Amino acid sequence: MSKRKENLLGIAMVMPSFISLLILVIWPVMISIKESFMNGEGQFSFENYIYVFTEPMMLNNIKHTVVVTLISCIIVLFISYFIAIYLRFTSSKIANFIRKTYFIPMFVPGIIAIYGFINTYRDNGWIARLIGQENLPVLMYDIKGVVMMNMWFNIPFTTMLLVSALSAIPDSVIESAKDVGATKLKIFWKFIFPLSYKTMLVATTFLFMGIVGSFTAPFLVDSNAPQMLGVSMQQHFSVYHEFGQASSIAVIMFIMSAGIGYLYIHSMMKEEK
């Protein structure tokens, strides 16, 4: 086959997926972006963005989304890293048990997990009935509920990422550090942390993007106001029928994710240099 023909064949083989991407993703995205810059009469305007950034309810929603995302990310990362370190350096029976079971939540359908959570933790749920309603702090239909749900959904996968990063650190690296006189604390800060930090960054990116755009958990267990942006967007779209406003919320969520994506790629490139 000539070089030219080969090139054409290559392009032809990529075409089906590219066209479906174009029709199903890129085109609607372009329409949404265009829609977000149009007023009710179909003319170009910043009306929707002015609404999102001045309306107190929307400002609260944005703040709420950022707070929930940050708190969830920090807690999930912290717990996952702790579990991963424990699993990497312990071989007790408990550790083996955790090693075999920690990813089970990934196999429970989300909606079922949420249903179970609500039944267990709401103010007249199982726990409230066991310890008395007045002894249980408000967990469901509150920011605490969403954070708990995010932990349930994200800890297993994040742990899995970190476990694989930590087990990629050879024993001889740690033993040679010990050999030259490093204490446990030094070994952690000078070796384990720097060698697993890149994966932490990957995990943070995944976590942030997943939580910023989440819908099911905030829709079912969060408070009615303030709402996370995913829920708010759905409301503007299918309850208020404000397509322009919904589109502008979508664009804002996209920009938040893109920002984190940019930071991630930037730091990766810097590392490679």
Place this chain on the structure above:
Amino acid sequence: MDIQLDVKNLTHVFKTGEGIRDINFQIKQGELLTLLGPSGCGKTTILRSVGGFIQNQQGKIIVGQEDITSLSPEKRPTAMVFQSYNLWPHMTVFDNLAFSMKLKKMSKDHINERVQWALRLIRLENTAKKYPSELSGGQQQRIALARALLLNPKVLLLDEPFSALDAKLRYELREELREIQSKENLTMLFVTHDQEEALSISDRIIVMNKGDIEQMDSPRSIYNEPNTLFVAKFIGKMNFIEIPIADHKASIGNNMYHFSHTNSSKLTAAIRPEDITIQEGKGDWLASIKKIMILGHYAEVTLETEDGILKTFVEKRKLESLHVHDQVSILLQDVRFFEGNDWIKYIKKEELPTCITV
């Protein structure tokens, strides 16, 4: 000379039953002792015990005058060079080398000076700013050696440091290590499964098998006078033939060997290929040439005798007169006998009157 490392009654048995039992040995100041054996023989266990990575069930480890048995690795006056993945991948060569001194809070000038010294010693002066991934395997192992040397260890431990390298590089590094060792008068405990490596660099070798010491001797003695059948099999090339023994006498070809006492009905005779010479005229034994394999400047010749197959080495220029299926007579220069695993000495060698000539 002073004893630098003294290992007494060291025992460590793993759950699997493997491990080491009652190991005793000493290394003198400036000596290179090699632990040699097949995988699973316990050599690495001994090394890791000395380094402090294994807490032993029994025994004592004394370095100089100090009992270090219960010290953790970071407090021991030993340094270890690992098999591979030796360097810290996220640090430059300089940081790899300087880390231990930074821990000790030495001055910057002193650290710089020492790092330069170490890099000069291993002849890699221009690599200080590089990352390990930018270096070749051999360079990485040399840096690892330098890093261990910078600890000023009383005993340097090396865990098969060259096994991941190709043959040529391994050969070069071996020589370099020996050079550095004698220059700096280092005391070294070296672990390898490569007998050629052990024979070439060691002052003394400990051959290990299944957690026990089979023989501890100079390379020359290990090669020439193996004490057990295991050592004879493990070190170098060796021909083995089983011969029956009756009335304290056993014969190989034209020779009759007398023994003072034996319990079994057969012995194993071990003959080095270089101790067999093919010659014209009178010899000890009759054989026919089965195969000739050229191996460069010499050839391996396979001989068939009535007692079994023997292999010998023949120089290139002597090959011309030899052909497959030829009948030749052979002369044995040295034979070593083993009863079971143990070496057994013959008291008399007697030539039988039947004369063998071709």
